[in-house]
Amino acid sequence: MEINKSIFKAYDIRGIYPTELNEESARLIAQTFLKFLSEKLKKPIKELHLLVGRDNRQSSEPLLKAVIEVFLEYGVKVDDAGLISANDHYFGVGRHKYDGGFVATASHNPPEYGGFKMSHLNLDNPDVLEFIAGKKLLAKMEEIDLPLTDEKRSGTLQPKDFSNDHLNHILSFVDLNKIKTLKVVVDSGNGMNALMIPKLFAKLPGELIHIFDELDGTFPNRPPNPLTENAWQKCGQKILETRADLGIMFDVDGDRMFLVDEKGQFIRGDMALLMMARPMLEKFPGSGIVYNLICSHAVKDLVKQWGGKPIRSEVGYMNLARHMFEEGGVMSGEVSGHFAFKDNYYADNAFVALVLALQAISKDGRKLSEIMQDYRLYARGDEINLKVEGISAKLDMIREKYRENILDEMDGITVEFDDWWFNVRASNTEPLLRVTVEARTEAELKEKQAEIVSLINN
DSSP: OOOOGGGBOSSSEEEETTTTSOHHHHHHHHHHHHHHHHHHHTOOGGGOEEEEEEOSOTTHHHHHHHHHHHHHHBTOEEEEEEEOOHHHHHHHHHHHTOSEEEEEOOTTSOTTEEEEEEEEEOSSOTTOEEEOOHHHHHHHHHHSOSSOOSOOBOOEEEEOOOHHHHHHHHHTTSOGGGOOOOEEEEEOTTSGGGTTHHHHHTSSSSEEEEESOSOOTTOOSSOSSTTSTTTTHHHHHHHHHHTOSEEEEEOTTSOBEEEEOTTSOEEOHHHHHHHHHHHHHHHSTTOEEEEETTSOHHHHHHHHHTTOEEEEEOSSHHHHHHHHHHTTEEEEEOTTSBEEEGGGTTEEOHHHHHHHHHHHHHHHOSOHHHHHHHHOOSEEOOOEEEEOSOHHHHHHHHHHHTGGGEEEOSSSEEEEOSSEEEEEEEOSSSSEEEEEEEESSHHHHHHHHHHHHHHHHO
16 A cells, blocks of 8 residues: 555644545554554564553544554554543653553644554653654654564553543642632633543632533534634633633643633733743742743743743754753743643643643732733744745745844744844745744834745745
8 A cells, every 4th residue: 555655744643534544554554653662662562562542533533443453463462541632642651651652633633634643751761751753653664564574463452541640640730729719711622631621620729611622523613723813712702701810722632722811812822831931940940941942032031030941942842842851941832832841751731731820820819911911021923824935945045134143043044133033944744934023012023024024925
């Protein structure tokens, strides 16, 4: 079978089901995963112990069924956690020391997609979770013969429920006595975090107003990705209707968290990171906070002011996790709403982010919109996506025009001036250039955005 190589992404595997990704391709992916893990961990396939699970997409159950059949065919010991979020996946593999995790999910893609996220523990440090990139698995697939010729024997399959362990782990990040009675709207987007939220709020003071809490793989109430334009509006409306203190939104596989203030206004991930970073630095003085290079400069400025060590990273949660491990970070965060923690196996956990945010709001005592004003030191624009031909030539043009002010090319090109900066980087998956600009004032921001966009388009 000729597999569709476009489904192997920078971080995971995603494709439209069943045209781009189906049960037959899932079987090839499962065999490649076994070979990859066996070689990485220096362990025979038949001795592997794996955790599997799935989200509530219509494609996920048949795709995971095909994967489990392969695992059992090669003698693997399989624990099936059933319906789980990405947070549960990472925690389960880390806490219970599985050789690897394999979850059927297409992250925040539209309903017609299927996909897989994969992980394993670091061979030298079992408290570090490593993610298996889709492109890395494709490279392995291209160097091995399929089907596998490894010994076949009957594996074992058993159900696994670690939700109570996970709940206790989440709550260990905060002092419950420091969280005040708050009225919170939670928008689960008909996705996986709807299962844990009632259990979590049963342990928290205050009132939960849970919307879009029924598991529905067609995601009928809003886009699966909260960063889609206007996706937050229904959550904002519910906040205003109920006079809630704030809102929380998740993407449908659950690993990203977003805040909406009491006025119904959406809050970017870098601002939410700052609110969580402060209590983390009080708990772990002098620690590193990892942020990606398109976050506001307010992140590095305030982390320094609070006695922490700002650690700059490329965009992408795998990159932030690596910097966190290599450079002594205690947590990391992105504009996109990914928040990961050293004490969560260096992996994302949107539930931990939620409780840290509630504790920070409680300690401050002001309304969330007022707290955010303290963090908005600069005027930062939303990322601009430009569809262009000849991306390399466009980047060369940027290099030539701004060569005296290029900070680095860690991820795209970052250019720094005294009172403004910008980053231009190529998309991993589309013919797009992504542009981020920040300035001292709104007027200067608009002027500089227009300057960069005009240069690229012309």
